[in-house]
Amino acid sequence: MTRRxxxxxxxxxxxxxAAQAFCGFYVARADAKLYNQASQVALVRDGDRTVLTMANxxxxxxxxxxxxxxxxxxxxxDQIHVADGALVAHLDAYTAPRLVEYFDSNPCADLLRKEMExxxxxxxxxPMAAEAAxxxxxxxxxxxxxxxxxxxLILSAEQxxxxxxxxxxxxxxxxxxxxxxxxxxxxxxxKFFVAKxxxxxxxxxxxxxxxxxxxxxxxxxxxxxxxxxxxNAKGPQELLIYALTRTGRVETTNYRTVKLPSDAEIPPxxxxxxxxxxxxxxxxxxxxxxxxxxxxxxxWDMAWCDPxxxxxxxxxxxxxxxxxxxxxxxxxxxxxxxxxAVQDVFVTRLHVRYDRENFPADLQFQExxxxxxxxxxxxxxxxxxxxxxxxxxxxxxxxxxxPARQEKEIQTLAHLTGWNVNDLRRKAKISPxxxxxxxxxxxxxxxxxx
Amino acid sequence: xAHRLLAxxxxxxxAALGGLLIYGxxxxxxxxxxxxxxxxxxxxxxxxxxxxxxxxxxxxDARSPLISSLSLALLLRTESLALPALAAAIxxxxxxxxxxxxxxxxxxxxxxxxxxxxxxxxxxxxxxQWGHWAFFGFLIxxxxxxVVQRATRADVTLAFLGAYAALLVGRAWYLGDPLAIxxxxxxxxxxxLFAFFMISDPKTTPDSRAGRIVFAVAxxxxxxxxxxxxxxxxxxxxxxAALSPLVAVLDRVxxxxxxxxxxxxxxxxxxxxxxxxxxxxxTLAFERGAS
Numbered sequence: 001m002t003r004r005x006x007x008x009x010x011x012x013x014x015x016x017x018a019a020q021a022f023c024g025f026y027v028a029r030a031d032a033k034l035y036n037q038a039s040q041v042a043l044v045r046d047g048d049r050t051v052l053t054m055a056n057x058x059x060x061x062x063x064x065x066x067x068x069x070x071x072x073x074x075x076x077x078d079q080i081h082v083a084d085g086a087l088v089a090h091l092d093a094y095t096a097p098r099l100v101e102y103f104d105s106n107p108c109a110d111l112l113r114k115e116m117e118x119x120x121x122x123x124x125x126x127p128m129a130a131e132a133a134x135x136x137x138x139x140x141x142x143x144x145x146x147x148x149x150x151x152x153l154i155l156s157a158e159q160x161x162x163x164x165x166x167x168x169x170x171x172x173x174x175x176x177x178x179x180x181x182x183x184x185x186x187x188x189x190x191k192f193f194v195a196k197x198x199x200x201x202x203x204x205x206x207x208x209x210x211x212x213x214x215x216x217x218x219x220x221x222x223x224x225x226x227x228x229x230x231x232n233a234k235g236p237q238e239l240l241i242y243a244l245t246r247t248g249r250v251e252t253t254n255y256r257t258v259k260l261p262s263d264a265e266i267p268p269x270x271x272x273x274x275x276x277x278x279x280x281x282x283x284x285x286x287x288x289x290x291x292x293x294x295x296x297x298x299x300w301d302m303a304w305c306d307p308x309x310x311x312x313x314x315x316x317x318x319x320x321x322x323x324x325x326x327x328x329x330x331x332x333x334x335x336x337x338x339x340x341a342v343q344d345v346f347v348t349r350l351h352v353r354y355d356r357e358n359f360p361a362d363l364q365f366q367e368x369x370x371x372x373x374x375x376x377x378x379x380x381x382x383x384x385x386x387x388x389x390x391x392x393x394x395x396x397x398x399x400x401x402x403p404a405r406q407e408k409e410i411q412t413l414a415h416l417t418g419w420n421v422n423d424l425r426r427k428a429k430i431s432p433x434x435x436x437x438x439x440x441x442x443x444x445x446x447x448x449x450x
Numbered sequence: 451x452a453h454r455l456l457a458x459x460x461x462x463x464x465a466a467l468g469g470l471l472i473y474g475x476x477x478x479x480x481x482x483x484x485x486x487x488x489x490x491x492x493x494x495x496x497x498x499x500x501x502x503x504x505x506x507x508x509x510x511d512a513r514s515p516l517i518s519s520l521s522l523a524l525l526l527r528t529e530s531l532a533l534p535a536l537a538a539a540i541x542x543x544x545x546x547x548x549x550x551x552x553x554x555x556x557x558x559x560x561x562x563x564x565x566x567x568x569x570x571x572x573x574x575x576x577x578x579q580w581g582h583w584a585f586f587g588f589l590i591x592x593x594x595x596x597v598v599q600r601a602t603r604a605d606v607t608l609a610f611l612g613a614y615a616a617l618l619v620g621r622a623w624y625l626g627d628p629l630a631i632x633x634x635x636x637x638x639x640x641x642x643l644f645a646f647f648m649i650s651d652p653k654t655t656p657d658s659r660a661g662r663i664v665f666a667v668a669x670x671x672x673x674x675x676x677x678x679x680x681x682x683x684x685x686x687x688x689x690x691a692a693l694s695p696l697v698a699v700l701d702r703v704x705x706x707x708x709x710x711x712x713x714x715x716x717x718x719x720x721x722x723x724x725x726x727x728x729x730x731x732x733t734l735a736f737e738r739g740a741s
Binding site for chain 2: 160180183184187188219220221222223247251252253254255256257258259292293357360361364366367368369370371372
């Protein structure tokens with residue numbers, strides 16, 4: 001008993017952070033920067049209230065930028081807000097799939113390894129003449145605002161072709177064949193939220209990047225309209241959804257939500273190449289699911305993380321993102337492990353690659369009561385560097401356990417990414433086991449000739 | 451023996467539900483815990499045993515509580531252990547307590563799901579989790595059930611699916627949507643589970659064929675309205691529960707032959723042989739002398 005306690009203390013001394021690192025030491029993350037033109041959407045939802053934050057990494061001329069989003073209601077000016085881009089970046093970093101590492105302990109002090117094992121916790125303003133043209137085309141400009149660097153219109157229309165003609169006439173690039181989709185939204189009683197960059201305001205405000213637009217509304221529709229984006233799109237689109245709720249995980253109700261293959265152990269050499277690994281792994285996953293699923297990359301109580309790819313968002317950041325219940329002093333608070341920050345916010349990160357063929361309908365969601373934490377996590381285990389002659393366990397570790405594990409890691413990596421298993425074996429340079437001094441068995445010692 | 455086993459559609463239904471549950475957990479990574487399944491099954495059997503004694507039924511029959519608890523295991527998601535037990539108790543208890551014209555009023559699984567969905571946010575149903583791949587295997591299981599049931603209640607399933615498909619296609623036509631959208635909506639494992647394993651329950655559907663078709667169409671219409679107007683993802687479950695009392699009315703207006711399981715009634719709801727004083731409310735008591 002004394003020895004057990006002692007060796008645990010030694011373990012704690014050797015690896016000071018071990019107590020906080022049950023889920024491994026954070027190495028790297030796979031965030032939105034990996035993808036070209038990924039859209040990011042934060043969906044804050046409780047009851048019928050929704051705050052939608054739309055961010056994208058648009059790099060072109062701000063004059064060319066336009067956003068056309070179907071919305072369930074006509075929005076008042078104070079229902080529209082421009083957020084700081086850093087908020088979404090922080091949310092992305094906090095929830096991103098992560099790479100963690102463990103260091104194999106000296107097998108001769110086996111307890112250390114045991115402690116480490118139980119890791120997994122579970123454009124320009126619309127011209128004035130636009131209004132007259134709008135009337136002619138059966139388009140109604142419900143509202144018109146300038147918010148931050150954006151000029152915003154809320155449009156409704158009798159007919160989709162009128163609206164599409166009007167949008168095109170006013171410098172919005174609407175893909176060919178969009179009439180049907182626009183018409184479908186109009187018939188469902190939806191309005192169109194369209195935004196362009198007001199260059200004058202942008203210069204005055206001094207922001208070079210386009211900041212995310214936020215809208216707040218009340219509607220039973222818990223969905224994201226993705227169909228407009230798939231009309232005439234060149235190849236599949238990439239979308240990251242961060243859902244912030246009170247009760248628990250968010251999932252899609254009309255597509256399968258599939259968990260990432262988390263906690264896979266992959267060879268240590270992936271450390272220098274995690275971005276490529278993640279992109280290929282995700283591509284392979286999408287291929288295997290026939291591009292018909294939405295992927296769960298993270299689901300966690302916002303109060304903490306282990307390991308943290310970034311710190312949890314602060315109360316101010318969450319409020320800025322639209323977590324409206326944080327102001328409410330009467331709101332019941334969920335018990336949390338971290339006493340420093342009781343947030344009462346559960347975050348779900350969903351990643352979807354979609355095209356028109358495989359995602360014909362908009363994404364519909366529901367909030368569930370599932371508060372089980374989940375993280376997209378990949379594990380590196382660095383081998384212990386020691387001599388096989390230190391003890392019997394060391395020999396066993398270096399000659400049997402380690403090579404078997406390394407082979408398994410290679411197989412896992414090949415399976416996850418579709419990479420060639422032989423190339424990986426070469427790359428891993430699985431070192432042949434160190435020379436082992438043959439130890440005599442007990443019967444040789446007993447009866448052997450010395 | 452094999453012939454007797456095949457004669458009762460409930461045996462095939464238990465096998466099909468069990469198979470779907472195993473496929474769901476192992477093949478589709480459903481968030482279903484085995485302890486939750488076990489708690490549900492044990493509770494259902496226990497409540498059935500209690501109800502059998504209380505109603506003075508001739509013998510205990512494990513088949514229908516097994517079907518109810520396996521259906522609940524497939525549909526009800528929760529992190530709690532108490533709630534699945536409560537669900538099973540509501541499901542089986544309702545068969546003994548909520549009766550009219552000697553039939554139980556509600557589909558047991560459906561009632562338990564609706565009661566819990568309305569009263570707590572700690573349970574949910576995951577209609578999207580069957581995905582696309584599951585579709586074909588599921589269809590086979592469902593069609594197999596149809597065959598074994600020798601089409602005794604296939605009319606409900608077919609009328610429901612026909613009406614629901616017509617509504618989806620009609621909606622797409624009205625909105626100008628491509629056919630791919632209603633097709634995608636139809637290829638839903640949750641929809642098939644509802645059509646083949648829930649609304650088809652012969653004990654809670656009208657006795658006459660005309661009544662069953664009216665009932666199925668009504669559920670499809672109300673369910674679609676709830677889904678597409680109220681944005682309620684579980685619209686069909688709510689529609690079935692809301693319309694179940696209509697069965698009693700339809701049985702009066704359009705009378706027909708009462709269904710009996712070929713393998714014997716056991717505890718599933720035949721009239722109790724012994725006389726016992728019952729509450730007076732027609733919906734809460736066995737109706738005396740109904741058969």
